[in-house]
Amino acid sequence: MDNQENILNIALNLFTLKGYEAAGVQEIVETANVTKPTLYHYFGSKRGLLDALLKKYFDVITKKAEEACTYSGDLPFTLTRVTETFFNFAKKNETFYRMQMAMCFSSTGSEPFIATKDYNIKLLALLEKMFLLASEDHGNMKNRQKRYAFTFLGIINSYISLYLNSGIKLNDEAVYSAVHQFSHGIYS
Amino acid sequence: MDNQENILNIALNLFTLKGYEAAGVQEIVETANVTKPTLYHYFGSKRGLLDALLKKYFDVITKKAEEACTYSGDLPFTLTRVTETFFNFAKKNETFYRMQMAMCFSSTGSEPFIATKDYNIKLLALLEKMFLLASEDHGNMKNRQKRYAFTFLGIINSYISLYLNSGIKLNDEAVYSAVHQFSHGIYS
DNA sequence: CATTTACTATACCGATCGGTATATTTGTTC
DNA sequence: GAACAAATATACCGATCGGTATAGTAAATG
Numbered sequence: 001m002d003n004q005e006n007i008l009n010i011a012l013n014l015f016t017l018k019g020y021e022a023a024g025v026q027e028i029v030e031t032a033n034v035t036k037p038t039l040y041h042y043f044g045s046k047r048g049l050l051d052a053l054l055k056k057y058f059d060v061i062t063k064k065a066e067e068a069c070t071y072s073g074d075l076p077f078t079l080t081r082v083t084e085t086f087f088n089f090a091k092k093n094e095t096f097y098r099m100q101m102a103m104c105f106s107s108t109g110s111e112p113f114i115a116t117k118d119y120n121i122k123l124l125a126l127l128e129k130m131f132l133l134a135s136e137d138h139g140n141m142k143n144r145q146k147r148y149a150f151t152f153l154g155i156i157n158s159y160i161s162l163y164l165n166s167g168i169k170l171n172d173e174a175v176y177s178a179v180h181q182f183s184h185g186i187y188s
Numbered sequence: 189m190d191n192q193e194n195i196l197n198i199a200l201n202l203f204t205l206k207g208y209e210a211a212g213v214q215e216i217v218e219t220a221n222v223t224k225p226t227l228y229h230y231f232g233s234k235r236g237l238l239d240a241l242l243k244k245y246f247d248v249i250t251k252k253a254e255e256a257c258t259y260s261g262d263l264p265f266t267l268t269r270v271t272e273t274f275f276n277f278a279k280k281n282e283t284f285y286r287m288q289m290a291m292c293f294s295s296t297g298s299e300p301f302i303a304t305k306d307y308n309i310k311l312l313a314l315l316e317k318m319f320l321l322a323s324e325d326h327g328n329m330k331n332r333q334k335r336y337a338f339t340f341l342g343i344i345n346s347y348i349s350l351y352l353n354s355g356i357k358l359n360d361e362a363v364y365s366a367v368h369q370f371s372h373g374i375y376s
Numbered sequence: 377c378a379t380t381t382a383c384t385a386t387a388c389c390g391a392t393c394g395g396t397a398t399a400t401t402t403g404t405t406c
Numbered sequence: 407g408a409a410c411a412a413a414t415a416t417a418c419c420g421a422t423c424g425g426t427a428t429a430g431t432a433a434a435t436g
Contacts, residue, residue: 022298025395026392038414041412147356150350226384
């Protein structure tokens with residue numbers, strides 16, 4: 001088993017279970033059955049480990065979101081595709097999504113928040129760009145891309161949060177529901 | 189200046205800014221211009237300090253939520269009143285609401301999550317009870333009180349999160365919007 | 377005035393924190 | 407097989423962690 005990958009997996013579990021600050025480096029290496037120098041050889045620091053972990057998963061969701069966000073004249077269709085993309089990613093990477101949401105809601109001065117900030121900004125920018133293109137076809141949403149991006153991702157994350165904590169299904173019905181709930185907020 | 193109250197205020201600020209784990213007892217007492225024994229005299233432990241802080245604010249919102257959740261036959265009216273109650277509390281206690289949301293989204297095994305758990309369950313139970321009463325008048329929502337309570341609070345917190353992080357106003361329009369967005373999810 | 381109670385300061389505790397210096401092992405290349 | 411770089415182990419670092427023993431002060435009570 002690859003030590004580097006193993007450390008990443010253990011770190012993901014411990015960060016998710018106990019939180020980034022509460023999970024000690026010592027605990028991580030013990031659980032992964034390696035020693036500290038091994039961890040520091042690969043990642044340089046605890047923060048470096050976190051960064052590597054975030055990059056590993058955020059690169060995936062960012063790329064998928066990029067593809068899903070291409071606007072082709074049909075906004076409901078695009079919104080549905082984006083929602084499906086996020087739901088599928090969350091289902092495939094439950095633990096990571098748990099960790100990521102906790103970090104995104106953590107204190108603005110904390111390391112986890114700072115480490116995830118740019119990734120979340122990037123995701124919002126993709127949504128914003130999509131809404132900007134769509135605004136040429138929907139006059140009533142001009143100059144509101146930022147808020148729409150924020151609220152849309154907010155609704156998506158609400159559903160994912162419900163999935164993770166309350167056990168609802170993220171099926172086609174949930175996608176439909178999320179998209180329509182957001183649209184209802186837009187067009188009224 | 190009352191040392192006890194002062195420590196609570198400083199702790200609220202530091203927990204919110206840096207997170208519960210990252211904010212050290214030493215830092216708290218230095219910022220509050222007291223010494224450790226003073227803090228431990230009043231609160232017994234760091235966890236005791238957190239508990240006192242949570243109790244101070246949660247007791248207020250819980251009481252207000254209790255009043256607002258009394259169902260009187262008019263569900264939209266009750267939902268509006270509940271939403272207003274939460275919005276007003278969040279506006280009056282921005283820092284606390286920030287901290288509380290971070291803790292509620294934090295790792296399920298972390299101290300802050302455990303410390304806030306019962307309070308959040310209590311709030312959800314109040315909403316649940318309201319939906320249960322209302323279900324006698326709305327046949328199509330039988331046995332769904334739990335999910336409705338969860339999603340309703342989720343939407344409320346989404347709006348408050350937007351208010352805290354993106355600067356939207358929590359005015360009557362926002363209340364109307366939140367209630368209708370939730371209702372749209374229910375009745376469809 | 378004596379006593380008690382609430383409160384606060386000095387100084388300290390063991391444990392753990394993130395991180396590293398040094399040495400040894402492992403696998404690859406010439 | 408010699409030389410070299412990557413990877414891992416032993417043992418350790420100063421700093422900080424949450425928490426406390428002891429002693430003293432301040433104010434109220436007898």
